[in-house]
Amino acid sequence: MLIDRNCPICDSAKKNKIDEINFILFENHPINKGYDLVQCNQCSFIFADVKVSQLELDNYYSLISKYEDKLISTGGGYNDHDRSRLIGVANYISKIFVDKNIRIADVGCAIGGLLEQLRNNGFNNIVGIDPSKSCVEITKNEKNIDCIHSSLFDLNDSFGKFDLIIISHVWEHILDLSNAINCLEKILSPNGFIYIECPNAMNYRNTIHAPLQEFNTEHINHFCENDFMNFFGIRNYSCIDIGNKIVKIASGEDYDALYGIFQKNQNSINYELKFDNNILISIEDYINKSRVWFFDILNRIESELTTEQSVAVYGVGQFAFKLLYEIVHRRPDLEIILFDNNTLNSGKKIANFNINKGDTLTNFLKTSQFKIIITSLIHQTSIKNNIIDLVLKNNLEQPEIIELK
Numbered sequence: 001m002l003i004d005r006n007c008p009i010c011d012s013a014k015k016n017k018i019d020e021i022n023f024i025l026f027e028n029h030p031i032n033k034g035y036d037l038v039q040c041n042q043c044s045f046i047f048a049d050v051k052v053s054q055l056e057l058d059n060y061y062s063l064i065s066k067y068e069d070k071l072i073s074t075g076g077g078y079n080d081h082d083r084s085r086l087i088g089v090a091n092y093i094s095k096i097f098v099d100k101n102i103r104i105a106d107v108g109c110a111i112g113g114l115l116e117q118l119r120n121n122g123f124n125n126i127v128g129i130d131p132s133k134s135c136v137e138i139t140k141n142e143k144n145i146d147c148i149h150s151s152l153f154d155l156n157d158s159f160g161k162f163d164l165i166i167i168s169h170v171w172e173h174i175l176d177l178s179n180a181i182n183c184l185e186k187i188l189s190p191n192g193f194i195y196i197e198c199p200n201a202m203n204y205r206n207t208i209h210a211p212l213q214e215f216n217t218e219h220i221n222h223f224c225e226n227d228f229m230n231f232f233g234i235r236n237y238s239c240i241d242i243g244n245k246i247v248k249i250a251s252g253e254d255y256d257a258l259y260g261i262f263q264k265n266q267n268s269i270n271y272e273l274k275f276d277n278n279i280l281i282s283i284e285d286y287i288n289k290s291r292v293w294f295f296d297i298l299n300r301i302e303s304e305l306t307t308e309q310s311v312a313v314y315g316v317g318q319f320a321f322k323l324l325y326e327i328v329h330r331r332p333d334l335e336i337i338l339f340d341n342n343t344l345n346s347g348k349k350i351a352n353f354n355i356n357k358g359d360t361l362t363n364f365l366k367t368s369q370f371k372i373i374i375t376s377l378i379h380q381t382s383i384k385n386n387i388i389d390l391v392l393k394n395n396l397e398q399p400e401i402i403e404l405k
Contacts, residue, residue, distance in 0.1 A: 004049060009227060011178065018037045030057055031052055081250060100123050102163040171198050175220065200256040201224050233273075
């Protein structure tokens with residue numbers, strides 16, 4: 001039986017509800033009923049109080065993960081912004097670790113982009129580990145880098161020991177962080193180092209890419225600098241370096257990332273938990289700004305669809321999950337036709353609506369007319385241009401496109 005989630009950092013059961021995050025998701029999605037966003041009363045950590053097991057989350061990442069898709073994923077270095085980000089991480093690690101013979105494991109390596117850049121910096125003893133078979137095959141066959149198919153929770157002594165373990169944009173996804181660090185330590189050398197990188201929750205409010213985008217089905221932990229210090233401090237790690245950096249995402253917008261290097265100590269350092277009084281203020285500001293934008297979008301959609309019997313929603317991602325929840329509850333009579341360019345989503349269902357391949361849009365337009373809502377705010381312009389091109393090539397009447405950003 002699943003119970004409420006304790007704090008992933010300090011295991012306290014005392015927490016306060018900040019907000020309620022609602023979604024409509026794929027059938028059988030492990031977080032299909034949404035969750036409460038909460039803050040730990042003891043260490044101030046903010047996290048999703050999901051009612052789900054680690055096994056269910058592991059299955060999600062191994063079976064229906066998007067990270068093997070080169071066109072939409074990050075971590076492979078297949079677009080300029082992603083490549084620049086990975087080069088920056090590799091250059092930083094090269095400055096800290098001058099010995100290029102150290103053994104490095106990138107746990108949750110996706111399709112091997114960071115490992116590729118580490119190799120370019122002269123590191124020759126590198127291994128990737130990922131729960132997705134497709135990611136492992138791409139890393140091995142296209143990047144020509146050794147990669148092991150394994151969940152983080154299946155790590156054991158047979159993997160050998162590593163001087164540096166990288167967990168880049170992994171920790172925000174993990175339900176059971178205490179078990180996760182114990183598993184990592186099975187392959188960490190004595191006095192070994194961990195490089196960690198996550199979105200910086202303290203700076204969510206600086207650039208809002210889409211309303212409530214940071215509170216999604218995948219990011220269930222929200223770290224600020226104090227959280228890194230608390231998590232590793234109480235587990236007997238010393239902080240070698242910590243900081244914030246700004247990287248660019250696909251839209252060209254800024255994204256704040258928190259990073260740190262921590263070293264495992266063999267002797268106790270007697271760390272005491274610290275409470276951050278600023279993180280809740282920052283998160284509430286982000287939520288308030290998001291809610292204003294979100295309801296502006298909903299009001300616009302409502303005014304556009306007063307007499308519509310059907311509408312097409314193009315882009316089935318994190319914002320669409322939240323938007324569909326509201327649309328379905330406000331207009332239960334509305335027929336919704338879903339389209340997405342991610343082939344991994346084709347054939348799935350959300351609220352009994354089928355998800356169609358993006359390039360099949362013209363087939364539907366040949367038999368009926370409907371307005372189109374583009375819900376992918378980051379890729380809005382490119383999707384709009386693609387729709388216009390498809391319509392022109394098929395000599396169809398141009399549909400009305402509702403842009404939300």
